[in-house]
Amino acid sequence: EVQLVQSGAEVKKPGESLKISCEGSGYSFTYYWIGWVRQMPGKGLEWMGTIYPGDSDTRYSPSFQGQVTISVDKSISTAYLQWSSLKASDTAMYYCARRQSGEDAYDIWGQGTMVTVSS
Amino acid sequence: SSGLTQDPAVSVALGQTVRITCQGDSLRSYYANWNQQKPGQAPVLVMYGKDHRPSGVPDRFSGSRSGNTASLTITGAQAEDEADYYCNSRDSSGNHVIFGGGTKLTVL
Numbered sequence: 344e345v346q347l348v349q350s351g352a353e354v355k356k357p358g359e360s361l362k363i364s365c366e367g368s369g370y371s372f373t374y375y376w377i378g379w380v381r382q383m384p385g386k387g388l389e390w391m392g393t394i395y396p397g398d399s400d401t402r403y404s405p406s407f408q409g410q411v412t413i414s415v416d417k418s419i420s421t422a423y424l425q426w427s428s429l430k431a432s433d434t435a436m437y438y439c440a441r442r443q444s445g446e447d448a449y450d451i452w453g454q455g456t457m458v459t460v461s462s
Numbered sequence: 463s464s465g466l467t468q469d470p471a472v473s474v475a476l477g478q479t480v481r482i483t484c485q486g487d488s489l490r491s492y493y494a495n496w497n498q499q500k501p502g503q504a505p506v507l508v509m510y511g512k513d514h515r516p517s518g519v520p521d522r523f524s525g526s527r528s529g530n531t532a533s534l535t536i537t538g539a540q541a542e543d544e545a546d547y548y549c550n551s552r553d554s555s556g557n558h559v560i561f562g563g564g565t566k567l568t569v570l
Binding site: 378380387388389390393402404405438440443446447448449450452453454455 | 492493495497499504505506507510511516546548550551552557558559560561562563564
């Protein structure tokens with residue numbers, strides 16, 4: 344079964360760092376772009392950026408450039424999203440998703456990781 | 463504008479046909495993809511590219527494009543189609559993926 348499994352929910356304080364993960368299985372992880380999408384409570388989907396596991400080529404949305412870091416360890420089929428200093432406004436559900444080959448469609452989504460930042 | 467615009471809410475009577483639209487300048491160059499999200503769940507891709515349905519998506523879902531507007535049509539809407547629908551495509555620069563603001567579909 345093709346799937347993306349994300350790490351569990353996190354509760355953090357402002358200023359703390361965080362790295363969440365997204366592990367792919369059931370397909371050749373190296374050859375598909377992985378995207379990250381934010382969904383703030385009660386709001387819509389926002390594309391944050393994407394990474395190609397084969398060569399770690401990374402692209403960021405202008406809205407998220409400099410705010411987060413996307414990385415990958417292809418040896419364990421896992422992509423990451425990290426923050427160096429969290430803010431309350433980072434409270435959201437974060438999804439990883441596999442970009443379909445040749446399209447901008449995301450055909451496989453992770454279950455989501457809820458990040459809560461509160462003092 | 464480099465964004466994608468969707469109507470916030472649309473309703474349809476059970477069994478009737480509904481069209482959900484997505485407008486944006488970039489859609490003259492790029493196809494829209496459509497994602498369905500039910501409460502408390504991750505999004506699911508329901509249409510992509512010119513008019514392609516992923517395996518398992520009912521054939522009552524179809525897609526089209528005219529000028530700067532992409533449409534997702536549900537022919538014979540079912541209660542289980544009640545969800546939020548998000549289009550996504552590229553921005554006008556072609557460098558980044560963007561999502562529309564989403565449309566909440568209510569099946570009456």
